[in-house]
Amino acid sequence: MFETILAAENAFSGNANAIGYGLATIGPGIGLGILFGKTIESIGRQPEAASQLQTIMYIGLAFIEVLAILGIVAGFLFS
Amino acid sequence: MTPPILLAAREGFHVPGAEAFYQKPLIYLELFGVDVSINRTVLILFLATAITALLFLFGFRKPKLVPSGLQNVMEFVVDFIRNQIVLPVMGRDGLAFLPYLTVLFTFIFFLNIFEVIPGVNFPATSRLAIPLVFAIGTWLLFVAVGIKNQGVGGYFKNSLVPPGVPVPVLFILVPMEFLSIFILRPLTLTIRLTANMIAGHLLLTVIFLGTAYLLGRPLTFGWGVGAAAAGVAFVGFEIFVASLQAFIFTILTAVYISGSMKAAH
Numbered sequence: 521m522f523e524t525i526l527a528a529e530n531a532f533s534g535n536a537n538a539i540g541y542g543l544a545t546i547g548p549g550i551g552l553g554i555l556f557g558k559t560i561e562s563i564g565r566q567p568e569a570a571s572q573l574q575t576i577m578y579i580g581l582a583f584i585e586v587l588a589i590l591g592i593v594a595g596f597l598f599s
Numbered sequence: 600m601t602p603p604i605l606l607a608a609r610e611g612f613h614v615p616g617a618e619a620f621y622q623k624p625l626i627y628l629e630l631f632g633v634d635v636s637i638n639r640t641v642l643i644l645f646l647a648t649a650i651t652a653l654l655f656l657f658g659f660r661k662p663k664l665v666p667s668g669l670q671n672v673m674e675f676v677v678d679f680i681r682n683q684i685v686l687p688v689m690g691r692d693g694l695a696f697l698p699y700l701t702v703l704f705t706f707i708f709f710l711n712i713f714e715v716i717p718g719v720n721f722p723a724t725s726r727l728a729i730p731l732v733f734a735i736g737t738w739l740l741f742v743a744v745g746i747k748n749q750g751v752g753g754y755f756k757n758s759l760v761p762p763g764v765p766v767p768v769l770f771i772l773v774p775m776e777f778l779s780i781f782i783l784r785p786l787t788l789t790i791r792l793t794a795n796m797i798a799g800h801l802l803l804t805v806i807f808l809g810t811a812y813l814l815g816r817p818l819t820f821g822w823g824v825g826a827a828a829a830g831v832a833f834v835g836f837e838i839f840v841a842s843l844q845a846f847i848f849t850i851l852t853a854v855y856i857s858g859s860m861k862a863a864h
Binding site: 575 | 686779783794850857858
């Protein structure tokens with residue numbers, strides 16, 4: 521009952537990079553969904569502003585995708 | 600009972616990894632100790648360059664007022680870039696960049712579309728160097744436009760120091776803005792295009808190899824037919840991703856250039 525593993529050689533087998541990246545896509549996925557949903561909603565409310573809203577949407581897209589991309593890069597950094 | 604896919608993994612189906620992207624050189628060349636040998640990627644580059652150059656050359660050689668034939672198709676491409684990318688994002692001042700953006704879009708599109716063309720089946724943009732060159736070109740372009748329009752000191756001051764920010768915050772904000780504007784922009788442009796193409800290529804490779812493997816065994820023939828249908832669907836998806844990534848690269852270039860043209864913030 522009190523047998524616990526104090527130190528194990530292979531506590532974790534498998535590639536941590538894959539799990540790290542999988543976790544890293546949760547936040548940007550939600551963020552992108554909110555961004556595009558709000559943009560579509562705003563364009564539906566005022567179609568004349570569509571091109572301005574699209575420009576701002578692309579700027580936001582670049583910022584949010586940085587976080588997801590850094591998730592992959594971090595796997596190589598902390599090799 | 601275990602699904603046949605797991606049986607395949609045990610019985611000798613080899614899932615392709617990074618070796619799907621290594622290519623043997625056809626003609627070995629070396630320039631100052633750097634390996635510039637001609638392999639399949641370089642041949643794709645030559646072919647895409649030739650296609651782009653010839654399309655634009657022959658499309659606009661003898662322009663008529665009412666276009667027809669190849670001129671009609673190329674005018675559609677230029678119109679698309681002009682009305683969907685340059686005018687909404689940059690306004691009329693951006694029309695000076697229309698030729699560069701059109702050629703950028705067309706070239707990246709053709710490099711991407713070789714992923715689904717039978718016989719070639721390799722996206723040249725999945726090699727990191729090619730999107731890196733495009734991203735460095737964009738980076739030089741938006742920095743040069745910013746310096747030209749606002750002066751060296753003025754451009755860096757306007758983009759790194761937002762107005763109305765208290766001085767202690769600036770010590771954190773300025774390095775972050777510098778990182779975000781001058782380092783992360785070309786980096787994310789590169790990795791976005793490269794990762795999309797690498798993922799697409801690996802996906803298609805696994806599906807096609809898996810179809811061949813599953814169709815070869817009588818036990819898994821049904822799964823093989825399903826895999827073939829999935830292969831057709833994913834080829835369509837990859838065509839969409841190839842055009843979308845070319846579009847996103849071009850429109851982000853336009854957004855960055857337009858951000859440098861006006862005084863930012």
